[in-house]
Amino acid sequence: MKNQIKFKASCLVAALLFIPVAQAAVSSKSEYAAVKARMAADYKVDRAACDASSGNAKDICVEKAKAREKVGLAEAEFAHTGSTEDGNKLQIAKAESAYAVAKEICDEKSGNDKDICVKEAKAAEAKIQGDVKMGKKIDSAMQEDLKTQRDANYKVGLEKCDALSGDAKTGCVTKLKTTYGK
Known part of the structure; x- marks a missing residue:
């Protein structure tokens, strides 16, 4: 059962990191603004759907809704500008969102299992942030x-x-x- 929970948490983190970009072809300011408005509306719908749950399930649902909005907005910004900086911000947003969701999932556990779960989630976030920092350094050195x-x-x-x-x-x-x- 312990491995099954780890597997589910890993799948969730992976899914958040690879959410498909429906708005990848954003090119104009008006399209970008429309995507931002749609993301805000989607968040409200997702957030309202969480009201049907209670306890930690609701907390997890809310974090997932926040994560989808945060990552979606970062993807829209990157698609709009195409800048390396926004690409880095997108990776950071994915890492932070995955960590927030995983941390809520870890709240269902207790004791050492919870500590391990939180540390694994934090390690995954730290790895992505480290990769982004290393990429910035490599880019700077190349320039x-x-x-x-x-x-x-x-x-x-x-x-x-x-x-x-x-x-x-x-x-x-x-x-x-x-x-x-x-």
Whole structure:
């Protein structure tokens, strides 16, 4: 039975992390606003459906509704902007939402089982947050490396232009400045 509960909790976390994006083609501000409004309306409906439950089942239902809204809004923002930063925010939203739901599920347990459940959920969240941080560092390092390469190529190009004279040299330098954004 213990493994069955762990399996169900794992499936729930996985499902939250991979909720399909129905609004993946958002491109304009009006479409983005419509998606946000729909997410708010869906949350209200989901939240109202939770009133039929009581106790921890209601708490779990409410957390699931909040998670769907939070992840849906983050997905809409990422689909609208397509920025890496919003992609990172989406991953963080998924991790935080999965943790919140798993934590509520853990409330049904007691003693050591509850402690283990909460720590497993927290570890899953921490792993995703760590992956996002590592991705930011890798992205930053790659951008710095590209800048260093571009600067080096620009300097090499300037040296080649120095071998020329007159209009040829001016044209060469102008082309380099345009190419390398200097």
